[in-house]
Amino acid sequence: MRDLFLRACRREPVERTPIWMMRQAGRSLPEYREVRKEVDFVTLCRTPELACKVTLQPIDRLDVDAAILFSDILVPADCLGLEVDFRPGPVLANPLRTAADIDALTIRDPQESVPFVFETVRLVRKELEGRVPLIGFAGAPFTVAAYLVEGKGSKSFSHPLRLLWGEPQLAHRLFERLTEVTIAYLRGQVEAGAQAIQLFDSWAGLLDRKLFREFALRYARRVLDALRPAGVPMIYFALNAGHLMEELGESGADVIGVDWRTELSRAAALVGGEFAYQGNLDPCALMAKPADIDDRVAAIVDAGKQLPGHIFNLGHGVLPDTPVEHLQALVAAVRKHGAR
Amino acid sequence: MRDLFLRACRREPVERTPIWMMRQAGRSLPEYREVRKEVDFVTLCRTPELACKVTLQPIDRLDVDAAILFSDILVPADCLGLEVDFRPGPVLANPLRTAADIDALTIRDPQESVPFVFETVRLVRKELEGRVPLIGFAGAPFTVAAYLVEGKGSKSFSHPLRLLWGEPQLAHRLFERLTEVTIAYLRGQVEAGAQAIQLFDSWAGLLDRKLFREFALRYARRVLDALRPAGVPMIYFALNAGHLMEELGESGADVIGVDWRTELSRAAALVGGEFAYQGNLDPCALMAKPADIDDRVAAIVDAGKQLPGHIFNLGHGVLPDTPVEHLQALVAAVRKHGAR
Numbered sequence: 010m011r012d013l014f015l016r017a018c019r020r021e022p023v024e025r026t027p028i029w030m031m032r033q034a035g036r037s038l039p040e041y042r043e044v045r046k047e048v049d050f051v052t053l054c055r056t057p058e059l060a061c062k063v064t065l066q067p068i069d070r071l072d073v074d075a076a077i078l079f080s081d082i083l084v085p086a087d088c089l090g091l092e093v094d095f096r097p098g099p100v101l102a103n104p105l106r107t108a109a110d111i112d113a114l115t116i117r118d119p120q121e122s123v124p125f126v127f128e129t130v131r132l133v134r135k136e137l138e139g140r141v142p143l144i145g146f147a148g149a150p151f152t153v154a155a156y157l158v159e160g161k162g163s164k165s166f167s168h169p170l171r172l173l174w175g176e177p178q179l180a181h182r183l184f185e186r187l188t189e190v191t192i193a194y195l196r197g198q199v200e201a202g203a204q205a206i207q208l209f210d211s212w213a214g215l216l217d218r219k220l221f222r223e224f225a226l227r228y229a230r231r232v233l234d235a236l237r238p239a240g241v242p243m244i245y246f247a248l249n250a251g252h253l254m255e256e257l258g259e260s261g262a263d264v265i266g267v268d269w270r271t272e273l274s275r276a277a278a279l280v281g282g283e284f285a286y287q288g289n290l291d292p293c294a295l296m297a298k299p300a301d302i303d304d305r306v307a308a309i310v311d312a313g314k315q316l317p318g319h320i321f322n323l324g325h326g327v328l329p330d331t332p333v334e335h336l337q338a339l340v341a342a343v344r345k346h347g348a349r
Numbered sequence: 350m351r352d353l354f355l356r357a358c359r360r361e362p363v364e365r366t367p368i369w370m371m372r373q374a375g376r377s378l379p380e381y382r383e384v385r386k387e388v389d390f391v392t393l394c395r396t397p398e399l400a401c402k403v404t405l406q407p408i409d410r411l412d413v414d415a416a417i418l419f420s421d422i423l424v425p426a427d428c429l430g431l432e433v434d435f436r437p438g439p440v441l442a443n444p445l446r447t448a449a450d451i452d453a454l455t456i457r458d459p460q461e462s463v464p465f466v467f468e469t470v471r472l473v474r475k476e477l478e479g480r481v482p483l484i485g486f487a488g489a490p491f492t493v494a495a496y497l498v499e500g501k502g503s504k505s506f507s508h509p510l511r512l513l514w515g516e517p518q519l520a521h522r523l524f525e526r527l528t529e530v531t532i533a534y535l536r537g538q539v540e541a542g543a544q545a546i547q548l549f550d551s552w553a554g555l556l557d558r559k560l561f562r563e564f565a566l567r568y569a570r571r572v573l574d575a576l577r578p579a580g581v582p583m584i585y586f587a588l589n590a591g592h593l594m595e596e597l598g599e600s601g602a603d604v605i606g607v608d609w610r611t612e613l614s615r616a617a618a619l620v621g622g623e624f625a626y627q628g629n630l631d632p633c634a635l636m637a638k639p640a641d642i643d644d645r646v647a648a649i650v651d652a653g654k655q656l657p658g659h660i661f662n663l664g665h666g667v668l669p670d671t672p673v674e675h676l677q678a679l680v681a682a683v684r685k686h687g688a689r
Binding site for chain 1: 513556592633637668
């Protein structure tokens with residue numbers, strides 16, 4: 010297997026910088042849009058053959074160094090009996106707003122409520138035939154809670170934030186349950202064959218350091234601590250966390266994901282300790298001409314070479330209308346600059 | 350006049366910490382909602398008697414230490430001949446997307462295109478009868494451009510960001526024009542009687558440090574440099590700028606606004622130099638019971654006392670459904686803890 014990605018996660022020597030891209034499977038690929046002409050997003054996530062197919066598309070098309078399960082961080086809401094619609098962002102018919110809503114949640118075994126996820130993982134591992142490793146993932150408890158309480162995407166997520174301030178004990182009860190679900194969900198992915206996991210905390214950046222520690226980091230750490238015995242590399246990615254860098258090192262992750270806002274060298278200085286880093290080209294940079302972004306790529310790759318481990322990635326997901334040729338040019342640029 | 354606010358901006362001694370709140374005039378006040386039953390938002394902004402009335406409401410109701418002009422950062426789009434609708438967020442019928450769109454913009458004198466703003470300022474000064482100072486404001490060129498190019502509010506503002514990456518020279522042409530408009534617009538406010546100005550860079554936090562310097566800070570600084578001879582204190586508020594603190598000190602402002610994410614002491618250490626600071630209670634904290642936020646207020650006020658100057662404010666605007674009693678309790682808490 011081409012295991013550059015796994016070695017970089019473990020801070021072992023690599024002959025070149027590995028690369029994969031958040032949302033590498035998705036609307037930027039014409040072959041994905043073809044699949045979506047036939048099925049909606051939810052059906053795609055719930056159908057192992059199709060989810061496997063789109064998981065593999067960027068491996069074939071872009072020759073990246075890792076595959077990531079095609080799914081959504083709200084899929085495990087099924088394990089709490091919550092229905093999430095996608096139009097195209099997640100929308101909950103009944104957001105969690107009251108103590109009654111939260112205390113009524115019962116946890117179902119992910120193996121029973123979302124078996125298709127584990128089946129997809131098994132299928133992808135089989136179809137990959139060892140070409141590159143497969144990354145499993147989940148949303149961190151705070152971020153999943155943000156959607157479940159707000160009921161949809163939002164700029165300010167004021168409903169979950171006012172829950173933290175106004176009813177902190179109730180918020181903790183919700184996070185406890187989500188932590189339990191997330192652990193079982195990720196364990197299931199690893200048992201099915203995921204060779205690394207990423208925990209996405211996309212909305213943690215809304216919190217100041219005190220709230221981040223109390224409501225986000227604490228539960229992310231609990232998830233990662235529980236997964237550590239599984240023995241796979243673990244990535245924690247908190248978006249917009251420039252003000253939280255010192256805290257990220259306490260997440261229990263092996264790899265710290267960094268968005269495009271903070272330079273890798275600066276992130277590493279602030280985080281401290283011995284970690285591998287993943288990131289961090291601005292996804293909007295891929296809208297520039299490939300020649301124009303080459304020096305940005307070189308700067309990130311060079312900064313990464315100074316770190317104990319570096320996996321090249323974007324600082325956030327691929328934008329849907331990014332030209333495929335630009336994605337291919339990015340992979341080529343990382344190959345060129347990333348050789349050791 | 351109760352000039353605590355102006356003295357704190359100038360880093361002069363004060364007998365207690367002054368307070369005002371971003372969006373202190375607005376939907377959180379029942380008397381504002383009464384006015385809005387009769388007129389829409391745009392009419393309110395364009396009618397000096399009404400804009401004056403709602404500007405003064407929080408002075409009467411909350412007894413804050415400064416008034417801020419009731420308006421919107423997209424009002425000066427009128428000076429570029431652009432029509433902005435509010436439903437309730439800003440929506441442009443024709444977002445600026447092409448070189449033709451941007452190069453066709455012609456600048457009209459704000460005195461002719463938005464005379465109601467200056468008339469409102471004159472009226473507010475008269476009605477205030479010197480009780481507290483009046484703050485004028487504008488959006489910084491990058492942030493106004495973000496709306497004009499995106500065409501509406503957005504989580505990612507991917508259209509303006511891809512303009513920066515894909516067509517930087519065109520972006521600069523747009524920023525040049527917006528800078529010119531903003532200078533004339535703020536000069537007009539000061540000439541009409543505004544005793545301080547705040548420049549809002551609400552979306553600057555989307556940028557990494559390099560892009561922030563090139564596309565946001567540079568033009569904000571140009572605006573503030575041009576206004577300096579007017580002799581009024583100048584506040585620069587970039588939201589979500591935890592990763593940009595070192596840069597904020599180069600904005601040319603007297604006062605650095607800080608959102609809730611970064612502690613004031615930390616912000617001051619990163620910014621360096623001699624500035625006054627404004628901030629920074631999380632607006633969501635006002636959803637907690639007043640007794641519960643008292644220690645947060647005390648911590649911010651105490652941190653502020655260690656700085657060369659501190660104006661208490663929220664870290665972002667008042668949330669629309671904040672109970673008025675909580676706003677009043679906040680003012681009382683700042684009074685109590687802020688005495689020197």
